[in-house]
Amino acid sequence: MEGGGxxxxxxxxxxxxxxxxxxxxxxxxxxxxxxWRQVRDDELVPGVDPxxxxxxxxxQExxxxxxxxxxxRDVSTFDDVHLASGALSARCVATVGLGNALAAGDEPGPLRSVGTINLLCQVSHPLSESALVEAMALAAEARTAALMEARVPSRRSLRVATGTGTDCIVVAAPEGPGGEQYMGKHTRLGSLLGGAVREATARGVRRWLEERGVR
Known part of the structure; x- marks a missing residue:
C-alpha cells in the first residue's frame, strides 16, 4: 500500500x-x-471530466x-483490516464519509452534501464467477450492517442509512485455477470477508462521527 497527498x-x-x-x-x-483519488470541491467545477x-x-499505475x-474523504483516514483462518484470509481497505448517507428506497434527488464509502474487499484465494458476485453481495451486506449498528441516519428521510448515494465496492480475488465456488455466510472465506468489511466500515464510521463530535 502506498499513500501520499x-x-x-x-x-x-x-x-x-x-x-x-x-x-x-x-x-x-x-x-x-x-x-483512490481524493478530490476537492474546487477541482470538480463545471467542465472538468472526473x-x-x-x-x-x-x-506509474x-x-x-x-x-x-x-x-x-481525506484518503489518509483509511482503515485496513485483515482476518485470517489457516491458509484463508480476507482484507478490507475502507474510506468512509457519511455526508451523503441515505437509506435504500429514499426519494431520489440532487446531491445535497458529499460523502461516500469506498471499499476494497480482497480475498486470498481465486473465486469462480458466481462466487465473485456473491462476495460483492456479502460485502454490501456487511457495510450496511456496520451503518445500522451505528444508527447512522439518512440525510433525506432520517431512517437508518444503508449506505451513501455514491458508494463503491471493489471485490478482488487472485487469478488462478480451482476457484472457490461459494462465498456465502456458511463458508469460512465468506465469514472472513464479511468480518473484515464490517470492522473496517465500523472503524471508519466511528472516526467520521468523532471528528464531528457526534460520538
Whole structure:
C-alpha cells in the first residue's frame, strides 16, 4: 500500500479478478492495483471530466490494469483490516464519509452534501464467477450492517442509512485455477470477508462521527 497527498494505492502481488462499478475500469476486470483519488470541491467545477482527473493522477499505475475511485474523504483516514483462518484470509481497505448517507428506497434527488464509502474487499484465494458476485453481495451486506449498528441516519428521510448515494465496492480475488465456488455466510472465506468489511466500515464510521463530535 502506498499513500501520499491526494492518492491512495493498493497494489496486488499478482493479477486479480476484480468486480466493481468504479469510475475507472468498472465491471469485471483484470487488475494489478486499486487507486483512490481524493478530490476537492474546487477541482470538480463545471467542465472538468472526473475520469480524466482520476486518470491523470495514476502516476506509474497502468490505466488498463488499475481500478480507480474518487472520494471527497481525506484518503489518509483509511482503515485496513485483515482476518485470517489457516491458509484463508480476507482484507478490507475502507474510506468512509457519511455526508451523503441515505437509506435504500429514499426519494431520489440532487446531491445535497458529499460523502461516500469506498471499499476494497480482497480475498486470498481465486473465486469462480458466481462466487465473485456473491462476495460483492456479502460485502454490501456487511457495510450496511456496520451503518445500522451505528444508527447512522439518512440525510433525506432520517431512517437508518444503508449506505451513501455514491458508494463503491471493489471485490478482488487472485487469478488462478480451482476457484472457490461459494462465498456465502456458511463458508469460512465468506465469514472472513464479511468480518473484515464490517470492522473496517465500523472503524471508519466511528472516526467520521468523532471528528464531528457526534460520538
Amino acid at each position: 491526494q492518492v491512495l494505492v493498493v497494489r496486488f502481488a499478482r493479477p486479480h479478478a476484480v468486480l466493481s462499478w468504479a469510475i475507472l475500469n468498472g465491471g469485471r476486470r483484470r487488475a494489478r492495483a486499486v487507486v 475520469l480524466a482527473l482520476l486518470t491523470a493522477s495514476l502516476g 497502468p490505466p488498463e490494469e488499475t481500478v480507480g475511485l474518487l472520494t471527497s
